[in-house]
């Protein structure tokens with residue numbers, strides 16, 4: 001006889017860092033009396049973060065950060081927990097997504113963990129009475145941090161926000177390895193075609209693009225990188241990728257993957273230059289990196305040759321295939337499950353320590369965007385190594401002295 005399975009079981013097994021926080025804080029409940037809002041992609045791994053905040057004593061209100069990536073069984077399992085409330089369901093429209101984020105904010109959270117800065121910006125723009133009492137926040141994406149910093153620059157940010165994306169423990173693992181592996185895996189599964197041997201064009205050579213390009217090459221692709229930053233372009237060149245403008249790449253690529261955080265990276269003039277049968281996927285920001293409106297206006301017709309693939313038929317006979325409607329291919333495609341659990345365990349642990357630190361340890365921070373303190377980044381790294389049973393060296397006394405003593409032997413001071 002088979003037991004009924006909790007939809008969080010598998011993810012829980014692969015999130016040992018979060019489980020270590022649950023074990024440590026489950027009895028003392030240091031977040032008791034606080035209401036933490038979480039906006040994120042609502043699938044099983046996010047459930048473990050929500051569960052951990054709740055185990056540590058917080059009431060949790062949660063909403064999606066992307067309307068299309070919600071898993072209904074996970075939402076139902078979390079919503080059934082006393083003290084955890086869902087503002088989400090599977091298959092929400094963009095309008096319902098917006099309305100539910102507003103409804104969540106009307107329930108007056110005093111901490112916000114965000115993914116894309118939607119909730120933090122709505123709190124400021126439309127719920128200033130709530131924002132004024134918020135203790136702090138954490139933001140986990142590159143694009144979201146840009147928005148938080150813009151709010152800080154304009155002098156409107158009402159509370160301190162830890163910029164979780166900018167920690168080594170986030171961008172070296174989540175962006176490079178998590179996005180790298182999950183984007184390619186989901187493209188391969190959605191299209192059921194091979195990556196090896198293809199001309200793969202990666203737009204943007206930041207953390208995500210670097211991971212995708214390196215892993216695509218490891219799978220046997222011929223990689224091409226497009227960039228707007230000359231240093232990143234040079235880095236891609238030195239790493240052995242071909243670097244060219246999108247105008248040139250459009251004519252030679254088989255598979256295009258955008259990871260820039262910017263809009264209209266692949267647009268009308270590029271679609272016009274593409275060869276028959278190309279595939280386009282976005283692993284960067286929302287659904288704006290590929291100009292889908294322009295693609296639609298160029299096409300004489302569309303069809304759906306496979307679930308998750310929209311085929312745009314051009315009047316000149318070429319077909320252009322768009323995966324996952326140009327939304328995040330690793331999170332919103334029909335087969336997508338987001339990042340591997342072990343990688344999200346690290347990212348969500350950084351979100352958890354951001355909340356714990358601002359609520360419990362560091363209440364005097366003034367409004368602003370702050371890097372996560374190095375001590376917290378190290379703590380999560382140490383816990384991760386412990387779960388892997390990996391030991392590392394510690395500096396001995398003479399090394400510590402040597403590293404900090406600027407009057408080295410022979411110095412005349």
Ligand SMILES: NC(=O)c1ccc[n+]([C@@H]2O[C@H](COP(=O)([O-])OP(=O)(O)OC[C@H]3O[C@@H](n4cnc5c(N)ncnc54)[C@H](O)[C@@H]3O)[C@@H](O)[C@H]2O)c1
Pocket residue numbers: 141142143144171174175179203204205206207208209226227228229232259260261262265283284285328329330331
């Ligand atoms: N799919 C996911 O699961 C996932 C995970 C993490 C981050 N992201 C998103 O991916 C995007 C990139 O994140 P990152 O950490 O790599 O950021 P990053 O800032 O490190 O890299 C972005 C790169 O894109 C380049 N760029 C900007 N405009 C460009 C253009 N028009 N053409 C070519 N290159 C351009 C920038 O110069 C930069 O090097 C962000 O929107 C982030 O929110 C997605």
